[in-house]
Amino acid sequence: MPQHEMKLVTIICEALAREVVRRLLLEVGARGHTLFAVEGRGDQGDRSGEMLELSNLQFEVIVPPTVAATLLERLERDYFPKYAMVVYESDVRVRRPAKF
Amino acid sequence: MPQHEMKLVTIICEALAREVVRRLLLEVGARGHTLFAVEGRGDQGDRSGEMLELSNLQFEVIVPPTVAATLLERLERDYFPKYAMVVYESDVRVRRPAKF
Amino acid sequence: MPQHEMKLVTIICEALAREVVRRLLLEVGARGHTLFAVEGRGDQGDRSGEMLELSNLQFEVIVPPTVAATLLERLERDYFPKYAMVVYESDVRVRRPAKF
Amino acid sequence: MNIDLLEAIRTNLLAPPALFFALGLVAALVKSDLKFPEPLYVAMTIYLLAAIGFKGGVSMAVAGIATLWLPLLAAMLLGAAIPLWCYPILRRVGGFSPVDAASVAAHYGSVSAVTFTVAVNFLEQVKLPFEPYAAAFLAVMESPAIIVGIVLGKLALARSVASSGASGANGTNRDAGTLGATLKGALHEACFGRSVLLLVGTLLIGFACGKRGLESTAGFFVVPFHGILALFLLELGTVAGRRLGELRKVGLFLLGFGVVMPLLHAAVGVMVGSAAGLSAGGSMLLGTLAASASYIAAPAAMRLSLPEANPTLSLTAALAITFPFNVMLGIPLCFAFTEWWFAAT
Amino acid sequence: MNIDLLEAIRTNLLAPPALFFALGLVAALVKSDLKFPEPLYVAMTIYLLAAIGFKGGVSMAVAGIATLWLPLLAAMLLGAAIPLWCYPILRRVGGFSPVDAASVAAHYGSVSAVTFTVAVNFLEQVKLPFEPYAAAFLAVMESPAIIVGIVLGKLALARSVASSGASGANGTNRDAGTLGATLKGALHEACFGRSVLLLVGTLLIGFACGKRGLESTAGFFVVPFHGILALFLLELGTVAGRRLGELRKVGLFLLGFGVVMPLLHAAVGVMVGSAAGLSAGGSMLLGTLAASASYIAAPAAMRLSLPEANPTLSLTAALAITFPFNVMLGIPLCFAFTEWWFAAT
């Protein structure tokens, strides 16, 4: 079966932004997402992951290109100024495009 | 040293499919794999990750393109119908192609 | 806002190499990184992740192409021979290039 | 008798296990961010199973094999038999597909360790004595129903492949062709799956080291037991509460099944227990076990050996219908029935 | 009196809680790889909150509501009032932005359960009796200040939007336009956030099942309590120690604020307690609560409802300044003040 191009948007953010990001993903129309706890270092210092207040989450969302664009737009405008966050986009291929 | 093109196949699946996916990876000839627990949301609802029965795993496997094709073929045919699963493929570059 | 090309370098290594890799990332000038615990299988056998000595870490680092090249060079020369490690590079796009 | 029943319900609902469970339900319903990390869930599961098994084993050593074999055999047969009547009910009345019927039937034949423990707690509160080796019933009842369920499901699959002819995809061919291999896998999972292995293993350890082994470890396996159980119920409450949303998906039939069958199984269990010579307390525990549905051993075995079955059905029934029902009302109802049955016979 | 104070400090510093905390600080300062996994941190938090709440609830059942309402109301009002004077101080003296001032004020009005527990431990050591239901103060003091802080911050944001005119981006418009929605969210978080829910929920459970429920679970909620507290302080020591580096960033003013305000709040708390009819021990606990700053409930609520505030300021102040200060010196100082106040009045 042929493969279909999709975008993978990865969002690394402070753990306390969990609900905020979840809601945004629903709002822009992502059909699903995956997330897990990570540690990190960045401009806002070490986030060593011992307590929720000092932890990060990594969201991974597969979406069609248009949704990816909206999502990135919204993140940049509304959330980059307020939350510790790193976001990047990459190209992936899936088998069942109808799922995303 | 030059870089070599490989495929990264990412498999997000229900945690109880762990052994099933492990065996498939061995079968198609993946030399190694990496996996970790994730939470997620998808067509099968919220998988909040509190108990194994409601958790997801993310497998990441680096393989040569031909192995990737076989792996995706097999997943689609035998496992998509039975297990909650999201699979995608992307392009990566490695230094030691002989390792994969 | 336009997107900017960056490299994502992923380093899967034995957990006891944590400090060694952290220091290398600082040395080559990575502004930040993300890491999390993973399990795996590879040429060095199963790393089932029950105890630190048998666990793996996955580092994910977004860097400009030149830093990525240095990082890969250094990993290959100094660390591949000593530590259980898998490293790969891929292409990503970010919104705030100044952050990396 | 009526008074007794209300009193039993009150005693159960005002004890820490039910109250902590209710708090968990509330936390889920108000969408609190209270969440137990998975490792804590696993740790508490391991603790509870090891403590139950170990103490049960010590009691077995005290009681001696001669006393044990008949009730154990009865418990095992009861577990194996339950899927045999659940399956046709689920097929005919519920209209379930063969694999789904087989899977749900296996869950209801197998058992829930936490339900058992809440029942033990209840008996201690109302001071009704029971055979202290009753944990052994729990241990022998986990697997038989799982095996029976898998066989039922595999036979149905084989029949459907046969009837639809060579159905093309060699995937199904392989499935059907290797019934033996699947059963071997299922047997392995049913015997060595983590919960069975822990329970049976610690039972044997308790049996081997006897009272002396318990003395040195009672500070861990006995002292904090009831409190850890309460905390675990808080967690199960949040999990069950978050699954209440799935109730819409599983339909009214399963809702009824998940409440009526436990009542029926409880009665059967009590009667089997008394027939096998158990005390009222022991019979009540056997009834509770029969009434309970597995949400650890059975799901794992089913996803491995019968992945065609829809896990949402069985897990929602076991975890979000039957488990809360038993922990809240099933246990005092089973107790009242036991009192009545032992008074009547 | 002086001798008494030194003796109190010595008693506090040589007890397990302070010593384990100090070990954690040392581990962080020498950059040891000692690190508690997050699930263990969560598990210990859940345990401590559940144990505190449950035991407090049992004591409430024993004491009866009639005795309780006045001190509880006093505690709540005190918590709500603290941000009202912290905010102007942070704005004018500290030069903080309105949202940052509101956020820090909320942290200092809310409370720290661990600080409370160390104080209880201290009172047990020096054998000063206190109202056993004091955990209820903890429960009612978590949320009010958070709500007050969020209202202060949102009002300031609304004012700044209004004054700067239609500031273009509809993001800010939305922020200002939905003050009501935000407050609803904040209220939800303040009432059902994990720490409040656990504490209030287990308080109610304890209240519902009374002494009898505690008997069966004391082996878990009472027996290991002090030891688990010590281990938790070890962990908090490593966390606080690793944040000491942030002290440079937050500036001298906040350092002073984080030490002086607890002293002031402790005194106010003791006086309010004695006015509300509490014993010396109970007043001392109310003082400690007033002096403590929240690092669980408040940060979560702020990041959700007032994300414009800089979390580094408030978390560093609460966790790396005020918490260590209270655990080491604040508690014996508060005790000495209480002795003096109760002797004087």
Next chain:
Amino acid sequence: MNIDLLEAIRTNLLAPPALFFALGLVAALVKSDLKFPEPLYVAMTIYLLAAIGFKGGVSMAVAGIATLWLPLLAAMLLGAAIPLWCYPILRRVGGFSPVDAASVAAHYGSVSAVTFTVAVNFLEQVKLPFEPYAAAFLAVMESPAIIVGIVLGKLALARSVASSGASGANGTNRDAGTLGATLKGALHEACFGRSVLLLVGTLLIGFACGKRGLESTAGFFVVPFHGILALFLLELGTVAGRRLGELRKVGLFLLGFGVVMPLLHAAVGVMVGSAAGLSAGGSMLLGTLAASASYIAAPAAMRLSLPEANPTLSLTAALAITFPFNVMLGIPLCFAFTEWWFAAT
């Protein structure tokens, strides 16, 4: 004597620690999916080290420094000396490379806290008294061998670079050029690595707060200790069992080394202990420590400071050969030897 030995083995094998360990081995061998999450492993390690250290420190405070210094010095020297004879044996008899020999030697000179605790458990069962501050031996024996091993390895690397001339890659140059820096890093890791820091830190805490501090925390550090140890051994059994497959890779020599050296070291340890004036029980514990091999502190230090060494060799030897041997047979053998030695002298 023979009878005594068999009886000692029986006592050891039928106690919970060995039985839980055996269950873990079985779980791994039958490929059960029983698996402890890493945070639980870390939590149990932290608990065991903190409890051992804390109780040992309290006993040190009771015994006083005057009694302690000679046995402590003897234990330290013994730990530092063991690698000095292991290294040549591994080089010449085993044909190991210099770094591998140095690394394995360091593991066998350092110690295993769990092996020590199982031995303590055994002594309590057979009612042989021992110095209660023996945990201090454990604390002082972790690091010296690690430092010695790293020095041995680094010297060998420096020699090989020197002999092979300027070997081109500046990587090796740097390695050789900064022996001092590496040793500083190694010393840091050996003193502040998580297990050493926890053990030494809690020892000092126990020493500082004495009996009084233990009273309030015994419900956590004493009451559940033996049970948690048993559960931890279950986990270690699964880990060791899963590594049995590596035995093929490490070769017969290391298998022999991992069984013979513990016996030898046990004997040396007992003799050193009795010479330093310890009781039979204390000498037996020193023998067990000498016999044990480190699988926490040593691997971490080696991967940091001597990464050229193959970790599979040392970890498999320590964890899959010597640890099971000691926990099952080594401890009763050491006990029998101690009885004989103290009867003979």
